[in-house]
Amino acid sequence: MTRPIFFLTDFGLADTYVGVVKAVILGIAPGATIVDLTHDLPAQDVRAGAFALWTAAPYLPPDAVVLAVVDPGVGTARRPIAVEAEGRLYVGPDNGVLSWVVGGEWRGVTLDRPQFWRPMVSASFHGRDLFGPVAAHLASDVPLDEVGSPLDALVRLPFPSPLRDLDASGTIGAVRSEVIHVDRFGNLITNLTAADLPPDPIVTVAGRTIRGLVPHFQATAPLIALIGSSGLLEVAVPNGSAASALGVGVGAAVVVRSVTIHP
Amino acid sequence: MTRPIFFLTDFGLADTYVGVVKAVILGIAPGATIVDLTHDLPAQDVRAGAFALWTAAPYLPPDAVVLAVVDPGVGTARRPIAVEAEGRLYVGPDNGVLSWVVGGEWRGVTLDRPQFWRPMVSASFHGRDLFGPVAAHLASDVPLDEVGSPLDALVRLPFPSPLRDLDASGTIGAVRSEVIHVDRFGNLITNLTAADLPPDPIVTVAGRTIRGLVPHFQATAPLIALIGSSGLLEVAVPNGSAASALGVGVGAAVVVRSVTIHP
Amino acid sequence: MTRPIFFLTDFGLADTYVGVVKAVILGIAPGATIVDLTHDLPAQDVRAGAFALWTAAPYLPPDAVVLAVVDPGVGTARRPIAVEAEGRLYVGPDNGVLSWVVGGEWRGVTLDRPQFWRPMVSASFHGRDLFGPVAAHLASDVPLDEVGSPLDALVRLPFPSPLRDLDASGTIGAVRSEVIHVDRFGNLITNLTAADLPPDPIVTVAGRTIRGLVPHFQATAPLIALIGSSGLLEVAVPNGSAASALGVGVGAAVVVRSVTIHP
Numbered sequence: 069m070t071r072p073i074f075f076l077t078d079f080g081l082a083d084t085y086v087g088v089v090k091a092v093i094l095g096i097a098p099g100a101t102i103v104d105l106t107h108d109l110p111a112q113d114v115r116a117g118a119f120a121l122w123t124a125a126p127y128l129p130p131d132a133v134v135l136a137v138v139d140p141g142v143g144t145a146r147r148p149i150a151v152e153a154e155g156r157l158y159v160g161p162d163n164g165v166l167s168w169v170v171g172g173e174w175r176g177v178t179l180d181r182p183q184f185w186r187p188m189v190s191a192s193f194h195g196r197d198l199f200g201p202v203a204a205h206l207a208s209d210v211p212l213d214e215v216g217s218p219l220d221a222l223v224r225l226p227f228p229s230p231l232r233d234l235d236a237s238g239t240i241g242a243v244r245s246e247v248i249h250v251d252r253f254g255n256l257i258t259n260l261t262a263a264d265l266p267p268d269p270i271v272t273v274a275g276r277t278i279r280g281l282v283p284h285f286q287a288t289a290p291l292i293a294l295i296g297s298s299g300l301l302e303v304a305v306p307n308g309s310a311a312s313a314l315g316v317g318v319g320a321a322v323v324v325r326s327v328t329i330h331p
Numbered sequence: 332m333t334r335p336i337f338f339l340t341d342f343g344l345a346d347t348y349v350g351v352v353k354a355v356i357l358g359i360a361p362g363a364t365i366v367d368l369t370h371d372l373p374a375q376d377v378r379a380g381a382f383a384l385w386t387a388a389p390y391l392p393p394d395a396v397v398l399a400v401v402d403p404g405v406g407t408a409r410r411p412i413a414v415e416a417e418g419r420l421y422v423g424p425d426n427g428v429l430s431w432v433v434g435g436e437w438r439g440v441t442l443d444r445p446q447f448w449r450p451m452v453s454a455s456f457h458g459r460d461l462f463g464p465v466a467a468h469l470a471s472d473v474p475l476d477e478v479g480s481p482l483d484a485l486v487r488l489p490f491p492s493p494l495r496d497l498d499a500s501g502t503i504g505a506v507r508s509e510v511i512h513v514d515r516f517g518n519l520i521t522n523l524t525a526a527d528l529p530p531d532p533i534v535t536v537a538g539r540t541i542r543g544l545v546p547h548f549q550a551t552a553p554l555i556a557l558i559g560s561s562g563l564l565e566v567a568v569p570n571g572s573a574a575s576a577l578g579v580g581v582g583a584a585v586v587v588r589s590v591t592i593h594p
Numbered sequence: 595m596t597r598p599i600f601f602l603t604d605f606g607l608a609d610t611y612v613g614v615v616k617a618v619i620l621g622i623a624p625g626a627t628i629v630d631l632t633h634d635l636p637a638q639d640v641r642a643g644a645f646a647l648w649t650a651a652p653y654l655p656p657d658a659v660v661l662a663v664v665d666p667g668v669g670t671a672r673r674p675i676a677v678e679a680e681g682r683l684y685v686g687p688d689n690g691v692l693s694w695v696v697g698g699e700w701r702g703v704t705l706d707r708p709q710f711w712r713p714m715v716s717a718s719f720h721g722r723d724l725f726g727p728v729a730a731h732l733a734s735d736v737p738l739d740e741v742g743s744p745l746d747a748l749v750r751l752p753f754p755s756p757l758r759d760l761d762a763s764g765t766i767g768a769v770r771s772e773v774i775h776v777d778r779f780g781n782l783i784t785n786l787t788a789a790d791l792p793p794d795p796i797v798t799v800a801g802r803t804i805r806g807l808v809p810h811f812q813a814t815a816p817l818i819a820l821i822g823s824s825g826l827l828e829v830a831v832p833n834g835s836a837a838s839a840l841g842v843g844v845g846a847a848v849v850v851r852s853v854t855i856h857p
Contacts, residue, residue, distance in 0.1 A: 072357050074350065080778030081344070081607070084650040087600065087631035094598050095655040099627060101362060105350035111779055112833055124347040127459065129358040140833055143810025191810040193823030196653065252343030253374055284406025284454040297456030307375055307403055335620050337613065344607070364625060368613035387610040390722065392621040515606030516637055547669025547717040560719030570638055570666055 070207040072101040077137045078109040089200040096204035112140035122168040123298040135203040136160035143191035151176035159203045164225030177216030247320040254309025260301040266326035273322045274314040333470040335364040340400045341372040352463040359467035375403035385431040386561040398466040399423035406454035414439035422466045427488030440479030510583040517572025523564040529589035537577040596733040598627040603663045604635040615726040622730035638666035648694040649824040661729040662686035669717035677702035685729045690751030703742030773846040780835020786827040792852035800840040
């Protein structure tokens with residue numbers, strides 16, 4: 069049995085691009101299990117891809133092969149790479165899309181061995197011609213070392229770390245962050261974990277203030293804040309869309325203060 | 332080989348929610364076949380989920396495991412359940428989403444045994460943390476009795492049964508129903524079967540009247556009525572969208588009279 | 595192991611139509627691998643289906659079974675067929691959707707043997723009741739000859755061949771073509787291959803002129819022309835949408851001249 073392949077792109081599903089990559093993979097690794105993580109990332113949005121991978125990775129099987137193709141620079145000098153981290157294998161362009169998910173120890177290769185690619189490599193579809201085939205070979209237990217030459221460093225996308233204001237006494241006064249993703253339900257997802265929050269938090273976004281967190285989406289308040297399923301602070305409208313209600317999206321400022329500090 | 336899992340949600344495909352549930356399932360049941368029924372149900376629309384399951388179920392293999400997660404009450408007291416009916420297994424919240432598909436004899440359990448869940452269960456994503464894992468165990472032939480405690484009754488969503496007007500002689504004069512689903516082609520699908528219709532039916536919807544049924548979508552009339560592929564009365568525009576042409580959607584009134592009664 | 599099935603329709607993913615066809619297939623061929631090519635073809639657009647198949651086919655495994663259901667005439671006299679070409683098997687309605695992919699040698703059958711269908715065949719969903727079951731049987735190695743009677747000819751959809759203007763000396767002056775597909779990135783894809791183009795091409799579309807081709811999408815020009823991943827001439831906006839920028843879509847005229855002929 070081959071290792072399962074988890075597939076993430078900005079290709080959309082209206083064209084046959086995703087299906088064709090899967091066809092090429094199955095030509096190399098017949099019977100392989102291929103699971104779509106999503107193909108509806110905003111077109112050419114490397115950061116959205118990095119966020120999606122970072123939140124999904126903890127739930128992937130330990131033998132997962134991840135194929136991540138958000139590749140606005142396809143055909144240029146950006147390197148194709150494959151990286152192993154925590155046992156899982158990641159394949160994609162070296163443009164930052166893999167950089168948030170590869171946080172701790174890792175080892176990687178530059179994909180420079182054409183025997184693991186399609187015989188003809190187009191300038192504009194490396195998902196089909198290079199990344200997909202390499203993922204198929206890795207899923208078929210070709211060792212990482214064989215598909216490329218050692219990689220020293222990968223391109224790192226700056227992680228949007230929250231800023232902390234300190235007051236005169238050195239206590240954290242406010243945590244400044246932003247909306248990093250809006251999901252299908254219109255929930256505004258930040259990059260703040262529970263550990264980032266001050267006690268008794270007051271969340272401000274789009275001029276609206278939310279006092280305290282609730283445990284789940286079923287609440288009577290019109291606007292709520294909670295720690296969502298990825299462990300990140302979210303702002304939501306119960307049975308509605310916070311993005312629509314507040315008229316904001318990715319990049320909107322989110323500030324968290326403590327009720328005990330600023331009463 | 333594991334039993335095939337059929338997966339239905341309102342998660343959409345733009346986030347990684349669906350992919351992450353599949354990843355968790357494959358971690359428990361490697362190589363499992365997982366088929367998407369749809370993930371584009373209107374957000375938090377339990378009734379749309381119940382309808383989709385009800386129309387799809389007759390075509391599922393007899394050993395199907397169905398994972399149905401439309402769960403606006405996630406994190407609240409609504410029970411997680413698994414039910415066996417006609418040999419198939421259904422897993423989801425006890426909020427009515429399973430109630431139309433479980434019509435005749437059934438047996439079920441409340442999912443109250445954490446050894447079949449992920450070790451950490453979030454308050455807002457039971458698809459990933461509870462329902463998906465239980466479906467994976469059931470697909471791997473863990474008996475239904477083992478994953479929970481016996482269930483006496485499940486939450487029933489009222490089925491939108493058609494109303495029948497009787498005239499003075501006790502004959503059915505008109506059947507009053509509604510549009511219960513609009514499909515991708517803009518066809519207006521009702522909950523009326525052929526058996527519900529009077530002879531020589533005249534269908535009225537949105538002020539428009541259609542005399543008689545046609546056998547298929549290729550007709551010369553601008554607006555047609557037919558018994559669709561799920562055995563339900565549909566109103567359609569050949570090579571067009573009835574929903575757009577008439578400007579109506581789910582909930583629109585549909586009345587069927589008989590030409591022989593109201594000439 | 596069964597042969598992999600590649601599945602293409604205009605059903606969309608919002609209904610359970612696609613999932614139900616897969617359920618029926620798995621009931622006949624348990625464990626079959628089914629890959630979506632796309633289900634978001636424009637509704638009832640046979641030509642878009644023919645184009646999608648034609649561009650995807652070269653990348654399919656040699657043992658692929660292709661299930662192509664774009665079928666506005668479902669229920670009428672159009673024949674259901676299955677065709678073998680270059681080792682691959684294609685199943686669908688005989689309305690032209692298979693005609694561009696079946697270019698060279700082929701053999702085929704009319705699907706006239708109900709023992710390979712569902713017991714009840716609806717008038718409006720042959721994907722579920724007839725084409726899907728036949729594809730499942732073919733994937734399970736039932737020979738093509740068994741599922742139907744020999745087919746002499748199939749319905750051919752005219753291929754939009756480019757027109758070539760000749761000047762007084764008989765030299766090709768201009769090649770006249772059109773946009774045949776707009777992809778998810780807004781790229782305008784024509785039916786011209788590199789072999790169709792004159793030397794030093796100048797591409798004109800929507801009143802805009804592009805001098806020369808670039809090798810990939812990362813270019814400094816606001817509007818570019820290149821040979822895309824399917825080997826076809828495309829017009830693109832780097833990191834943007836040519837369809838939006840130019841306000842054109844499928845059917846828009848594209849003219850290619852040679853800089854050396856019309857300086």
